[in-house]
Amino acid sequence: MVDSPVRFDASGRLLAEERQGDNAPPLSISEISMMLKRTVEDRFSHVRLRGEISGFKRAGSGHIYLCLKDEGAVIDGVMWKGGAQRLAFRPEDGLDVIVTGKLTTYPGRSKYQIVIESMELAGEGALMQLFEKMKQRLQAEGLFDPARRKPIPKLPRVIGVVTSPTGAVIRDILHRLNDRFPTHVLVWPVLVQGQGAAEQVAAAVRGFDAIQPGGPVARPDLVIVARGGGSIEDLWAFNEEAVVRAVADCSIPVISAVGHETDTTLCDFAADLRAPTPTAAAEMAVPVRAELLAFVQELGLRSARSSLRTVTRGWERLEAMRRLLPKPDMLIGTQRQRVDDLGDRLRRGLSHQLTDARKELALSSGALRRGLLDRMTERAGQRLGAVRLHPRLIERKLAESRTALTALSRVYGSLDPQLPLLRGFALVRAGDRIVRSADEAVRAGAVTLTFADGAVEAAVGEGSTPPAPRDPAPKPKRARKETGEIGVVQIDMFGSSGN
Structure with missing residues (x-):
């Protein structure tokens, strides 16, 4: 193994030493980092930057982390929870924004960043860009599906209005409702512009939807969300996701009347019906009472004419059928003649039967003469006198009966x-x-x-x-025996006793 050569400075010294007149003592990394942090924060304590959001992320603590970039550079940004809650829109990647804050450093990574205090969209173009992105996202969820829309009631009894209580919008709505068809109106006062407006509008819509039927406060049959005209920034509260979801989820039919005819908000897409102006919303909500009364009267007249026409046509058909029917004399003339014929035949038949009966009675009465009856009685007496009962017949019958009785007595005695x-x-x-x-x-x-x-x-x-x-x-x-038989006393049927 070859040892690396030892490098010497220009003076040829190996160890660092303090030199006389040297005013640059060595600093630690933490010291230089803190010096840089103070320098940057003092120099750039308040800056406004414009750039495109990239890498947007909201942490579980509520802080926001993002990058701002343009064509040639990128800077990290952080926005603490308090400032993030005050945002008037929902940041997304690709939005062109203007942020206000101060520059600082992050010593842990030797990077500089901006601590954002406020964030605004960079002009109407950025607002429209955010509008289109939010519209596409909510449309993909089905919140703008026409199949979700509910029919508007023809004649609502109670109308709920979500708008500012001090603006001209509520006066226009009440005036038009009073002209067309006076109706009970419930006003839920809200802010329609600025910080917190979206939350109040969403809470008002959900509040109307939460009213139970039959309670102390009448449940509206229709809800109107209204605001006067203005710029896209003024109407932005009605583009917020909270308002759009509240309108889409409302079980009561909703008319959106935000801005003028050329103004469009996401609330219009989520509502069941869009009105070009608040006044037009009042016209869509109720019919004209006078026109309705005239229509009802016209229906009554048409119904009366139709009923009268039906009765008239019925009488005409009945009259035509009556003319086609034959006369009563023609229907029963043949039957009358038949009845007369049968009556004559009946009289003749009864007369003939009576004559025959009289003849038969005359013949029968001739056979019932007194002399004939006397002769018949005499012959019957002679036949009766010829009939005689022979004594031997009676004695034989008695002997047979006595024999049978004796046999029964013996059986009785044996038992x-x-x-x-x-x-x-x-x-x-x-x-x-x-x-x-x-x-x-x-x-x-x-x-x-x-x-x-x-x-x-x-x-x-x-x-x-x-x-x-x-x-x-x-x-x-003991039974008395006489002549070998059980003594039984009998009453002779001819009046004599004994055997």
């Missing part, structure tokens, strides 16, 4: 529950229940034995105690 008791059997009961098996008797313990001549109590099983004896049951009636 009588008392007959087994007469033969020595006994009926076993446990309370009111009949005992049918030995197990059931053992479980019952105490039973009652019923015989033909009475009942006794008995105990079943070892150690059982018989119950107290009951009254003897009544003896069953």
Whole structure:
């Protein structure tokens, strides 16, 4: 490795030394930077520069950083938050502006810059340039789309006006509304020019839109944003983005009447209808009352004439149809003749039937003579006398009936529950229940034995105690037998008793 040669100054010394008579002591970088800063700020404490904005940037702190350039040079610029909030427009790249401030240095980068205190557009050309840029940007967002526009009401009950309360604009609007159609007007006073005008106009439009229907303050059916004529700088508040967005977002139809007919603002593009002047806005808002009344009267007359014409044409058609219809005599003449014919035929038919009935009655009455009836009665008596009931027939019928009755009596006797008791059997009961098996008797313990001549109590099983004896049951009636048959007394159907 070759060592670099050591350089010596002209005197041939290696170390720096103070020399006698030397009045330029060495300075630090910070010292020279501060000296330069004071020199620049003292020399250029108030300057006005014109240039084109480039590299515009708004920091989160609210400060603005940009560059101003022309054809041959560039200078950095900074604008603190307080001054940025007072700007009357929104800076953008490419705008030609005039700034006022002081020059200073930034030691950290060895650069000089201007601290901007105020910023203005450099003439109307710059304003128009800013106007066109803002118009293109808002149009790209769809704020000027015709499909967003709302229809203007034909006859608004309440009109809200956003304008200055002291200018001639509000007087012109009220005067024209009173001439055409007196309407309730709500005025929201605002500044229409200068610092804070845009914020007040936007707040007024949003305030009208925020009024609820049915509240203490009537909600407008229409809003008019109005201002008199002026230069583009005077009308600039109505080009601000806050005003344009408030008008575009308003749910109430808005008429923009800013400036004269040749003046155009971005508010005109965002509104639902543009009026060339404030007075024209009042004319567009309401119709002429006298013309409206005349139109209504004309409609009434036309309606009456139309109704009368309809009735007249109806009568004419009815009369024409009436003439075409046949006469009533022609319609019912044939039916009348038919009724008369049927009446005659009915009378003749009834007469013939009556004659036939009389003849038949005469023939029948001739057969009902007294002698004939007496003979018929005598023959019937003879036939009745010939009929006799033979005694053997009756006796045979009685014998058959007696045999059948005897058979039924025997069946009845075989089913009588008392007959087994007469033969020595006994009926076993446990309370009111009949005992049918030995197990059931053992479980019952105490039973009652019923015989033909009475009942006794008995105990079943070892150690059982018989119950107290009951009254003897009544003896069953024994059937009386006669000649081998159960005696039954019958009433003979002919009045005699016995077999």
